[in-house]
Amino acid sequence: MNREDIFKDDIKKIFDEEVSEMEFTDKMMDSILDKTTRSRYGRIRSILNYELQIPLIPAAVAVAALLAVSIMPEGILEKHYRFTTIEIAGSQVMIQEDKEVTRK
């Protein structure tokens, strides 16, 4: 069986290259375990233990926004209008004291 040696290294190299990106993943393993050994409780536990990947920057922005809203004094964004009611010729007129500057 010595003649096999002229192919041996090359065939092995080709096969190794072909499978280089093949990997038996945790996801595959979990899927098999779900079909076999795991009880319903085990399946729920595996879902709860599943590793979550959270994008850092959007998460930080969201946390900062939540924090800002929670520490902001209550009512700071609310607008309080003061009205004065006067009577002119038997009619009641409400005058708003706030001024709004708008561009025309």
Add this chain to the structure above:
Amino acid sequence: MTENQMIDGLINGQEDAFRHMMLLYGNKLLGTCYLILRDRGEAEDVVQETFVRVFKSIKSFNRKSSLYTWIYRIAINLSRDTLRKRSYDLSLNEELIDDSDSLNQLEQKLHLEELKIGLERLNPIYREVLVLFYYQDLSIAQISELLKEKEGTIKSRLSRARRILGEEMKRGGSEDE
């Protein structure tokens, strides 16, 4: 964990034992199925089905062969079923080969690309033996046990496969016959 402990764990339905077995054989089994089937999705399906069957029928494993051999036999049979579904012609052409007339005449320098083309065109029944022999590093005796074929048959298939590859390389990997 020894093989016997692992088998005991599997029989008792222990997840740890099952996980250990998959970590031990999963990658290599997936590679082997992929090399035989040449389709990633089908290879993954076969590996999953293999492990499910191992789990379901571990109690019938009689420990006469190694667990490794038993698992690979299931995987190879499932791969063959998949190939049959694809309508590959798996008919065996096991004519006796005269070993003296072929490889000595080959050029010594082998071209990987030509060899790749040859491997791609190879009948799955020959490719299967090459994968087990070259990729899995199994001996003729181990392949014979795994495939439940005589050692002479395995030798003949290997010889035939090499000869086909040699002829393919002589032609330079071209489509012309």
